[in-house]
Amino acid sequence: MINLELSKPLQDQKAMMQGVAAQLLRPISRKYDQQEHAVPEELKVLDRRPRPSQKPPAAKDGEAKKERAEKPPKKKPEGVVNGSNMSTCVTVEEMCWGDVGLMLSLPGAGLGNAAISAVATPEQKARFGSYYAAMAITEPASGSDSASIGATARLEGDEWVLNGEKIFVTAGGRCDAVVVWATLDKSKGKAAIKSFVVPKGTPGMEVAKLEHKLGIRASDTATIMLTDCRIPKDNVLGSAEVQEGDKRAAFGKVMQTFDNTRPTVAAMAIGCSRAALERTIELYKAEGIEVDFDKPLWEMSALEAELVRMEADWEGARLLVLRAAWMADNGEPNSMEASMAKAKAGRVGNAITLRCVELCGALGYGQDELIEKWARDSKILDIFEGTQQIQQLIVARRQLNLSSDQLK
Amino acid sequence: MSELPLFDLTLTEEQALMRDTVRKFAATEMRVHSRSADEAGRAPEGFYEKSVELGFNMVPIAEDQGGLGAERSPVSNMLIIEDLAYGDMSLALGAVSSLSFINAVIDHGSDAQQQALLPAFTEDGFRPASVALMEPGLRFDPLKPKTRARKVADGYVLDGVKTMVPLGGSAEVMLVVADEQDRGPAAFVVERGQAGLEASDERFMGLRPLQLSKLTLSDVKLPASARLGGPEGSFDLRRLVDLSRIGVAAASLGVGQAILDYVKDYCSERVAFGEPITHRQSVAFMIADIAIELDAMRLMVYRAAARAEQGLDFRREAYLARVQCADKGMKIGTDGVQLLGGHGFIREHMVELWYRNMRAVGILEGCASV
Numbered sequence: 131m132i133n134l135e136l137s138k139p140l141q142d143q144k145a146m147m148q149g150v151a152a153q154l155l156r157p158i159s160r161k162y163d164q165q166e167h168a169v170p171e172e173l174k175v176l177d178r179r180p181r182p183s184q185k186p187p188a189a190k191d192g193e194a195k196k197e198r199a200e201k202p203p204k205k206k207p208e209g210v211v212n213g214s215n216m217s218t219c220v221t222v223e224e225m226c227w228g229d230v231g232l233m234l235s236l237p238g239a240g241l242g243n244a245a246i247s248a249v250a251t252p253e254q255k256a257r258f259g260s261y262y263a264a265m266a267i268t269e270p271a272s273g274s275d276s277a278s279i280g281a282t283a284r285l286e287g288d289e290w291v292l293n294g295e296k297i298f299v300t301a302g303g304r305c306d307a308v309v310v311w312a313t314l315d316k317s318k319g320k321a322a323i324k325s326f327v328v329p330k331g332t333p334g335m336e337v338a339k340l341e342h343k344l345g346i347r348a349s350d351t352a353t354i355m356l357t358d359c360r361i362p363k364d365n366v367l368g369s370a371e372v373q374e375g376d377k378r379a380a381f382g383k384v385m386q387t388f389d390n391t392r393p394t395v396a397a398m399a400i401g402c403s404r405a406a407l408e409r410t411i412e413l414y415k416a417e418g419i420e421v422d423f424d425k426p427l428w429e430m431s432a433l434e435a436e437l438v439r440m441e442a443d444w445e446g447a448r449l450l451v452l453r454a455a456w457m458a459d460n461g462e463p464n465s466m467e468a469s470m471a472k473a474k475a476g477r478v479g480n481a482i483t484l485r486c487v488e489l490c491g492a493l494g495y496g497q498d499e500l501i502e503k504w505a506r507d508s509k510i511l512d513i514f515e516g517t518q519q520i521q522q523l524i525v526a527r528r529q530l531n532l533s534s535d536q537l538k
Numbered sequence: 539m540s541e542l543p544l545f546d547l548t549l550t551e552e553q554a555l556m557r558d559t560v561r562k563f564a565a566t567e568m569r570v571h572s573r574s575a576d577e578a579g580r581a582p583e584g585f586y587e588k589s590v591e592l593g594f595n596m597v598p599i600a601e602d603q604g605g606l607g608a609e610r611s612p613v614s615n616m617l618i619i620e621d622l623a624y625g626d627m628s629l630a631l632g633a634v635s636s637l638s639f640i641n642a643v644i645d646h647g648s649d650a651q652q653q654a655l656l657p658a659f660t661e662d663g664f665r666p667a668s669v670a671l672m673e674p675g676l677r678f679d680p681l682k683p684k685t686r687a688r689k690v691a692d693g694y695v696l697d698g699v700k701t702m703v704p705l706g707g708s709a710e711v712m713l714v715v716a717d718e719q720d721r722g723p724a725a726f727v728v729e730r731g732q733a734g735l736e737a738s739d740e741r742f743m744g745l746r747p748l749q750l751s752k753l754t755l756s757d758v759k760l761p762a763s764a765r766l767g768g769p770e771g772s773f774d775l776r777r778l779v780d781l782s783r784i785g786v787a788a789a790s791l792g793v794g795q796a797i798l799d800y801v802k803d804y805c806s807e808r809v810a811f812g813e814p815i816t817h818r819q820s821v822a823f824m825i826a827d828i829a830i831e832l833d834a835m836r837l838m839v840y841r842a843a844a845r846a847e848q849g850l851d852f853r854r855e856a857y858l859a860r861v862q863c864a865d866k867g868m869k870i871g872t873d874g875v876q877l878l879g880g881h882g883f884i885r886e887h888m889v890e891l892w893y894r895n896m897r898a899v900g901i902l903e904g905c906a907s908v
Contacts, residue, residue: 131546131548131550132546132549132553132613132843132847133543133544133546133844133848134545134840134844135542135543135844135845135850136542136545137542137545138542140545210546210548211544212544212545216545423853423854423857424681426677426678426679426680428677429679438857438858439865441858442838442858442861442865443862445838445855445858446831446834446837446838446862446866447834449834449838450830450833450834450837452545453833456545456546470830473826473827473830474830474831474834519819522819522822522826522827523819523822525826525829526816526819526822527822529802529825529826529829530806530822530825532816532822537816537819537822
């Protein structure tokens, strides 16, 4: 039965996370925008990771969610599910309504953690489960084309030896471990790319610098150098074999992580832009200006019509995000839909925040309000986890049934 | 209220079956006649009679009035309009014009009025009916009609002009929305041949087979019983407007999907500089954006319809869906022509027709209540 309202549990969760975002994130939002690279101490209360050497406790709150996320929805379950993908999107939207940079700084919520829970063996999960894990893919000469990465891994006895330079590693400074993408043999292309868990403190791994950014300054973005960095053989995630025949299979599996994380990043854009739109509406309401849905569009002021159009675009993007997450929850392949959500939410989120700054004039541009900050934060959401253009490429290839050789 | 239902995009079994039937109908009875109907300015001979056989008019009418007496479903009606409009938007709106009338009578009519008006729609054949809401000129506000209804001793007297009334020239019966003296908007049942009522053809950029008409009401004398809901009854014009916005927005989904499918085929076959033009990002990305915006539009229309069906407030959702469908729908329309280049401008291809029809999405009001 067609219904696009959130279920009761999701609404409750949304309300709860809204409270957390309002009480914990908003008050320190500007502070960590200004104190770039400072670790937000206030967020430690949200750290739910099991202490090291402690066995992971049975399902509880945040952990319970992770637990469910670990089960890949392989076969279609009986009846419709509103599960972990939807609840993650709802949570992320609210947290990013609070602050995108701080949300990315939540201990234990690294992208590497998503990779570990998606691919790791039970033994690896036991070893790596308590890590706050970052993900290192991008290199100075390799961005959207992740198959072109140059970092190398070679097996020497019982150890992998890693070499290379990784940039734009979110939480790379403050994490406990980094999931590093490296190639076993550059001549074998995508099939030879594997991911490796490298704990902090491993000799040969060094955080070379932290970037100074346009936005999400609360989140640290690191450059990581790997120089003959040795890690145990069983720190590789997934199979270490290079499959010669079906090139796509292995790499495709790694890339599938993104089918689940793209709606999440899209949800970040939804939360961030909602913050800007709500605040703009609130500021104008105090001036007695409010959208009246009884008026035709052309009887509204230019400002009111603009607010309506932004809200419409926002709503469309939000529903695309929920659809992509819903499909994942129900075991339906959602690669294209995830990219659609990311494409629309990324650009709409950026456009809305920028427009809100303009509509609020000097107040919007000023740092007494957070609107200008949201306009800086939102830009990255149309870039990381696949740029706008990459999302369009994915959607276009799928729509037109073209391979990556045909539509480059 | 107990547990809210789950977020769900699955059609019911009935909706899926209906969808199959309507899509086949759209392909065999609509799309193939779309061009000739546009050129002729009227529906193909016998089209509406065939559309009645789909049975959607019967669904919400009570059993003792000859209908199926099933639950009125804005979602099902929305899906039907989407699928019909994939065939042709004009014919789709013509085919649901009577349904729009029926729905308004069910929503706002007294028992006696339902008894008097609805059974005729359950008989064999097509009974054209329409809702006349829009008025000519700039700055039309659907919630503030200027057509006036004066109360007189034995009924009402209507004066005013209506525009863009679907099937206006042939409708057997119509609902005319007017501003009732001292009471605000009300709707009146006006039958064909009524003294003082004159219908004339209008010509628009698109929607030509829909036979949109201008109605001039001069001193139209109606009995007290003509007022929908009875002389003392209330009339919720906003509901009618909002439900129709869902219907018109649903039509834009069908047109948008038709454009997407057409440009995918055309651009995949069109070769320039030695390969299909879809191999170029500038072309492929335009197509990707059509697909993305169309799905966003679709989800918004579905949400508004589902809220209406669940009895939730849906004014905001219907408004936003209409705005999104008008804006992005027109972008899809213009990109559809652009992607065919000069060929898109030639009436040999369908895209120019969809371009013209799509422009009406942000304009039409009141005629497609789900």
